Amino acid sequence: MNPFKLAWNYFRIGMMNELQYRVNFFIQLLQTGVALATGLIGLALVFDQVDNLAGWTRPELLAVMGVHILMGGVIRSAIQPNMERLMNDVLNGTLDFALTKPADAQALVSVREFRFWQLTDVLVGLVVIGVAVTQLQRGMEAMQVVAFIAALMMGAIMLYCVWLMVTSIAFWVIRVSEIVNLFEGLYAAGRWPVGVYPDWLRTGLTFLVPVAFAVTVPAEAMTNRLTSETMLFALGLTLLFLVLARVVWLFGLKSYSGASA
């Protein structure tokens, strides 16, 4: 079965499931509001002291924040829930159901869950980005918009790949739930452009947990900083991550079939 059709069917189910719980929407709205407020306060504090941060002006940093919120919404609505379910399935043996379906197992475990209300973050992120663009007062050209969307998608794919690789470790080491916390901590670092961090951390945020590509690069696309080299590099890295994730996943699956009882 076509993975996109599969994803759509699960998306429908996930939506039906979530729409039953209206309260979740309000809780989510509250959480997003709190996160947004702390973000804005942090930004205000920084610009009380300095005029720019590693070359980024105030509206540009607002754009970074918008992308960070948006991407956070994508992670929490589509990536994280699926990976957490995969971990639980490995733990409880219910992965067997997924593996006996006539569909690519990786595609299947990647689309089964969808948290509709977490899309609030995506919306709020878009609003923040919109505000940032008006404050930048130079608008965005068509090419920039395309580059921005492409960068966002590649960033999301890279994050998914990293998450899948880490989750695949569950096939060998059953308990990996702590890794989710670690990931959240590292993702929080993406609130600022990776350029503000020391080299070693920047490298980590670029290659280990590609927060740089998920947040900073799309923001660069918006703010006219993005070079075609960076874009090509991002494309290459996305493909590399996809291949790596596939390999690790298949290895994990092999170990699951080879040893588990």
Add this chain to the structure above:
Amino acid sequence: MSSVVSISQLAKYYQVPEREGGLKASIVSLFNRKYKNVKAVDGITFNVEAGEVVGFLGPNGAGKTTTLKMLSGLLHPTSGNVSVLGYEPRHRSHDYLRQITLVMGNRNQLTWDLPALDSFDLQRAVYGIPVDQFKRTRDEFIELLELKDLVNKPVRNLSLGERMKMEIVAALLHQPKVLFLDEPTIGLDVTMQRRIRSFIAEYNKRYNATVLLTSHYMADVEALCKRVIVIHHGRILFDGDLSKLVNQFSSYKTLSLSLHDPNVELSNYGEVVSKEDGRVTLRVPKAQTSQVTARLLSDLQVDDLTVEDAPVDDVIDQVFSQKEDA
């Protein structure tokens, strides 16, 4: 090659870390880990023909589930050959998976918070079942299992038995040719077990499906399976008709009698198993059955007497304990 399932010399060994109890041993095992080879399945061979219902019997850890998992492609065999419908299960080809199903009585796949109907629809999508066929099969199953009033309720509001029925419907919507059922009636009450059993029997009849089932409940096996395969410690102890199993392994028969005078001492005729409402059950070695019956009839005033084979449960118990001693 007409067999649906054909297995030869199939084996599955696991390596499990082994250590003694205690903190010191666990620290030592961090650096110097010792492994033990566990032979979950140790060279089994059998064939199953189309439309057959075969029961797998064996105590916990006998290798039943491991065998089912190798058949459904979840586990790769250590050695030996498996072929189902001409496919090698371990490749998990989509064409193969579309024709089989796996039901695990202690695990569920339905979405907890949604009505089962929605999960059924998901199954349709995943298996790519044509809509017409899907609706027909779904409604047929819903009617057979009398689920009409329940399919719109969220699964979490259903009882264990109702949920299991839904699980089975979901697992069979794509009309699989081969069914692997691992303890499908575990934890259910007797009525519910009976319903599920008769449904499986009906499905087997209507679709000429091949069924391999494991169960701890002898009633399941007696009702569904003409043929049983008994496994113990990963090896096959018996493969054949259920009635032959009883004949071959049972060493005694059960005499049940009503006496005019219920207080007579009977222990010199055989082992008294129970004594209720004037009815006594005696366990007598098979070879002596006719002799004991004759003695009872001539010595005492007997109102009624029946001779029965030992209950299958007891026979199975005996099989395993005999082999344990050997």
